[in-house]
Amino acid sequence: MITALAGGTGAAKLLRGLVALIAPADLTVIGNTGDDIELWGLHVSPDLDTVTYTLAGLIDEAKGWGVRDDTFHCLQGMAAFGEQTWFNLGDRDLATHLFRTESLRRGATLSAVTDAIRRSLGVRSRLLPMSDQPVRTKIRSTTGWLTFQEFFVKEKGQVEILEVAYEGADAALPAPGVLDAISHARAVLICPSNPVTSIGPILAVPGVVGALKETRAVVLALSPIVAGAAVSGPAGALMAARGLPVSPAGVARAYSEWLDVMVIDRRDQGLTPELLQFGVSPVVADTLMTDRQREVALARAVLEALG
């Protein structure tokens, strides 16, 4: 049994590679909900949906989010009512958010509705939100606090980052199964996701870091930083704002209390002494998942590193 802590696009690609090699039911994914957003009265969980859509074969590959061949007619309609349209919700995608929102309103937990969604779409791996309580990643800039989506989508990450907070984390509980999945796994993977705003919120949920420290599983991270920059997304600026070097060593430092192994890109193999300094064993691989074959090859390298 493998448990993975996952953000969005990069995580989803690795996991798609992984389920080509192991039984999908042997994978449990713990997903980030710090990026969740309430839009048009709907509860949107972008990272959970990216993982689900990718494993279901529905993802829009070109965009890296949303459903393939989607239309945006409802979004166009919302513009007429003066509603926010900077966050792109497609028409097919909307069904997921409507179903989630209605289920939550009727009293279902986010865990229960996340499970119903992945099963309805034919995903055989378990997907757990990190918490059933709201935890929201907030980024303070010179103009005030932004939600992650406001920072990343609306402002396109082009603002100064003064502070990052995980609002609600202190009062949140890990969702049912989260701590068990870490404790009883053969291996725990930290997907190649943003350490500050994708993995960070999961680690902020009380109990998760303790479980990672105590598990007898090998804990293996894949570096989302290659050759001094994030493969995608705003991880670089966020790590720098947190005082972390934008390098695999910076990621290793963030995870050093509980990390055993880190997969780094071939271009970064010179950094292995720095990883060893944090007590992390380096594994060198080709980490850029530019096509399906490379996703599977990277997943194979991970499985080999786990032995």
Add this chain to the structure above:
Amino acid sequence: MITALAGGTGAAKLLRGLVALIAPADLTVIGNTGDDIELWGLHVSPDLDTVTYTLAGLIDEAKGWGVRDDTFHCLQGMAAFGEQTWFNLGDRDLATHLFRTESLRRGATLSAVTDAIRRSLGVRSRLLPMSDQPVRTKIRSTTGWLTFQEFFVKEKGQVEILEVAYEGADAALPAPGVLDAISHARAVLICPSNPVTSIGPILAVPGVVGALKETRAVVLALSPIVAGAAVSGPAGALMAARGLPVSPAGVARAYSEWLDVMVIDRRDQGLTPELLQFGVSPVVADTLMTDRQREVALARAVLEALG
């Protein structure tokens, strides 16, 4: 100033004809909300939307409901989650329901959101829901009580009608402006809509019948029944179930306490003695609105009858 009591398609066509002849701002429409339905957690007001979309030039002419050139991708997506898909909500149409639902949840009244929707879509006539409180038309059949949409859309009207009720009507108040619009109009039009499930719910709101009786305005109805059958929809079966003849005279009987004039189709001119018996002055016209020209011609006949 003209005030119109309106159901869906037939009413909307007449009103579109009317605003080609009078200043749109001189028209106030009181719309039926007895057919409103909660679907996927959304508040849908089919009759209000049909009037709004028609006056905004957005209606799907072929269907008689919904938005022109709409897609149904969200609906297809909902099927995967086992959600009800017998009521067709298009993707563009969804924006209206999302905006309405979110506004109501934030505390807006149905009146306020209906006004915001028609203004956003460029409709210059006022549109008032009959009430801000829920009134729901229910139809009892051999299998139990159905909402109007379950009866008409899901069951296609093919069930025995034992009873019709306007749930919530006793406790409802007329929406702000409704009684005034009837009292202070130059004329009140009863659109060619189903007397039982389109006009009936409006009349069931306390105060509306009183205002119709007391107004000094001419009250003129257009018969939705031509040559012994409803022009569209299930009015025939519903009138029969209420013990009303399926004829203009049956409509006149239902409205006899306060109706002054009724426009009937040329094919029914033999029925004028029956109308006179109910104290209703008959006006004969071509009432089938099969194209825009005929809509305007019928509206012109109405204005001429008002003098």
